[in-house]
Structure formats: C-alpha cells, structure tokens
Amino acid sequence: MSEQQSSDTVFRSTLAGVTVEGRAHPLSAWFVLALRLVIGFAFFYSGAEKVLGGFDAQGYLVNVAGQNGNPLEGMFLWMGQTQWFVEFVNVAIPWGEVAIGLGIMVGLLTRLAAFFGALMMLLFYFGNWDMAHGPINSDFMYMLVFLSVAAFGAGRILGLDNYIEQYEVDGQPLVVKYPFLQYIMG
Template identity: 85%
Template sequence: MSETNAHDTTFQSTLAGVTVEGRAHPLSAWFVLALRLVIGFAFLYSGAEKVLVGFDAQGYLLNVAAQNGNPLEEMFLWMGQTDWFVAFVNIAVPWGEVAIGLGLMVGLLTRLAAFFGALMMLLFYFGNWDMAHGPINADFMYMLVFLSVAAFGAGRILGLDQYVEQYEVDGQPLIEKYPRLEYVLG
C-alpha cells in the first residue's frame, strides 16, 4: 500500500479505452513553470534575432528536404518554389516565434501559443529530417515540451491566464461563461 501526500495532485486520462493516472509532486508546478519560461525564452530570442537580422526561408525550403531523404521532400520543394508561400513564411516564422515566445513568457493564451509552437516544431522536425540517430531529435523533443506546457495548463502558474480565466463577465468567470476558452487559455 502506498501513502498519498495530501499536497500531491492526482491526474487521470482515458484515451482509446486505456486509462492512465499518476500523482504529481508539489514541486512539479515549478518544473512546469520552468518548461514554459525556457521554451518561451528560446522562441522569443530566436524570433527576435530573425526579425532584427532578417530572415529568408527560401534556401532552406528548397534545399534541406532534398538533402536528407525527407518523406515530405516534394512539399518542401513546392513551398520553396511558391513565391507567395515563401513571403508568408518569411513573416510567419520570425513573428510567430516572437508571439509564441511572448505568450509563453507571460502565460497568456498559453495553450494556443503552445499549439502553434508544437506545429512549428513538427514542420521543423520534417524539415530537419535525419534518421542517423533514430526518429527522435531535438525538434521532436521541443514539440513534446510545447505539448506538455499545454497539457499542464502552464499559463495558470504565475501567468496571466489564471487572471483572464477568472475575469468576470455578467457576474460569471470568463472560463465558466465560455468553457471552450480552455483550449486557448491555461
């Protein structure tokens, strides 16, 4: 028989008929906060650097996938040869990184920021495809960090999401009045 600390938080989820559960130690909140702040800073820094120095994705899109056996080689080639798409990526990547980083740093719209961060890392995963050391690389791990930040509602830990969710509209907390906001806040 195991003892349960009164300060432990129990979590449980069922997916496809399989239920998993666990207990988080109270210090887990600090590690979730650290994940949010570190990945937020990394993205804010990377995006700010691209904004200040300049960024052109065309060479990457045209060449990277062709050099590494990427299963999405044709898609990356199309992206690099399509002028309007390159123009979009040249704005979306640096400013997206800045927005994702800022959102995570202050804990505002955290799940939305983490979703777009994970999506960006998925695209980088395929763009930087390399099976030399197996299917798990740094881009894949960053994607998991973003998904963890979203899953744990990291914006509620010393973040603005905790205040936005409790903001009252017609005498009711925002998150209760509009429960679907839980998909972007938290």
C-alpha cells in the same frame, strides 16, 4: 494516506479505453513554470534574432529536404518555389516565434501559443529530417515540450491566463461563461 500523498495532485486520463493515472509532487508546479519560461524564451529569442537579422526561408525550403531523404521533399520544394508562400513564411516564422515565445513566457493564451509552437516544431522536424540517430531529434523534443506546457495548463502558474480566466462576466468566471476559452488559455 500520508501527508505527502494528500498534498500531491492526482491526474488521470482515459484514451481508447486505457486509463493512466499519476501523482504530481507539489514541486511539479515549479518545474512546469520553468519549462514554460525556458521554451518561451528560447522561441522568443530565436524569433527576435530572425526579425532583427533578416530572414529568408527560400534556400532552406528548396534545399533541405532534398539533402536528407525527407519523405516530404516534394512539399518543401513546392513551398520554396512558390513565391507567395516564401513571402508568407518569411513573416510567419520570425514573428510567429516572437509571438509564441512572448505568449508562453507571460502565460497569455498559453495553449493556443503552445499549439502553434508544436505545429511549427512538427514542420521543423520534417524539414530537418535526419534518421542517423533514430526518429527522435531536438525538434521532436521541443514539440513535446510545447505539448506538455499546454497539457499542464502552464499559463495558470504565475501567468496571465490564471487572472484572465477568473475575470467575471455577468457574475461568472470568463472560462465558465465561455467554455471554449479553456482550449486556448491555461
């Protein structure tokens, strides 16, 4: 095995009986960190603009789906016409984007933040439905970035998750003592 291959990280996964395997170059950690910082900043900035500039989702929810052949038109219309839901969205979207962005930028509860970021992007994907250039748009790509950040455990690369996971409780690292934390941290 060459020196380069021995320093590469092997990753492998089996799903439905199919196994895939690859080797990550040592520089991959820098790219995963960059991906985490960029998507975190993008979400934080988007949320901060909404918080500081005011945000009202009602017009978007009522009008967007009916204009683009969206298969979830009825759901978006219901959301936009249901006052309690609009009030919830008017808080959840801007502050959710701020919290998700901050969590991802500092690498705190990274997988949890990435999950909610991916969920938000999935909803935006359907809200911004446009098949003019095929099924892949920027919302879909952002969703994949969030899922990649989660899958790579990007919060362990110069992130707070790395330190918190190693914090010892009764002589054991936190994630060893409480294994469910591996699903929200990392």
